Amino acid sequence: MRKKYLFLIAIFYTILSIQSQNTPSNDVLNTTNKTSSKDSISLSEISTRKNAIGVSFGTSGLGFNYARKFNSKLNAFITYHSLTIKDKELDASSFLDNDDVDFLGKAKSTIIDLGAEYLPFKNSSFKLAFGVGFLNDVSIDGLITYKEDIQLGAVTVSKQDVGKVVINSKWSGAVPFIGIGFGRAIPKNKLGFGIDIGTYFTKTPEVTLTADKLFAPTQDELSNLQDAFSTLTFIPRIQFRLTYKL
Structure with missing residues (x-):
């Protein structure tokens, strides 16, 4: 690959x-x-004709960029992005409709962008960006557990014995992206600053759901969960970038 x-x-x-x-x-x-x-x-x-290197930070994580200027209006670039979010506790009571559970989420992402930017105006840094993003490892996972022990009649069940629900979602493959922004990939001066706002156009992610113990019947909801994720075919591409002209 x-x-x-x-x-x-x-x-x-x-x-x-x-x-x-x-x-x-x-x-x-x-x-x-x-x-x-x-x-x-x-x-x-x-x-x-100039080259530039840069660093970026945004929705795709920390990025490292190399750009090549071909003419006054067209620059090409390649960017490596990496993102890792571990065990972040989120308030999921609104969409789970349950105040008694905890939701622990994590995410990771590795994306390689191969693209170009077109600057239509001579004296402006406004640009159109487009290209292909290679989603090597983009996933969002969630762990649902009860906050406290629960009472079932005269029986008290510890939260560890209630069980858990694990949700995994993953995007992969080569997908197009498009966006707009300000700031050239090859700055006019030695240092430059830019911002890109756009989106990746992805396929529906692969989703799995596993549940055990008292949560086991939740596995029957996998089809509904897949339907809910079917609308997640856009991944935001927002980046703040600092570049250095070589």
Whole structure:
């Protein structure tokens, strides 16, 4: 799978590189009998090609970014994101309709973005961003347990003996993303700041539900749970980014 991703990345950058070049520039670089004006244009185009690295933070977690400028309006980038949230206690009484249970949630995410940004206006940092995100390990898990012992008639059942419900959801595969933002991936100065706001368009996640002891009948609700998750086909892509031009 990694070889497949690397192959796609190589194709992507090759296509962008070819499209960013024009015939006069190639003629100047490879032919010695062109005019001096064309030489100066070619040198100018070469001098404006820059690279940048950056760090970002947002809904996808901490990210590390590399960007390449192809012309004044088009930049390509590749970003690695990683996110881990462990055992975060949430108030789930509203959607579980039960004040007597605890909900412990955790999430993790590993995403590789392969994309480009288009800057339509010469004197503005406004941009359109688009590309493909490779969701290698994106999951949200939940653990439901009772807060206290429960009373069943004359019998007291400890909360450990009541049991638990474990919910796992996972997204995977290559998915498109699109968004808008401000701030160039290749800043005009050495340092630059940017923000991206968009979304990944995903498939319905895989959902599993396991329950034991007194919670065991809850497993019959898996189909309803799957239906509830079927609408989660959008993953927010919001990033704040700091870049350094090389």
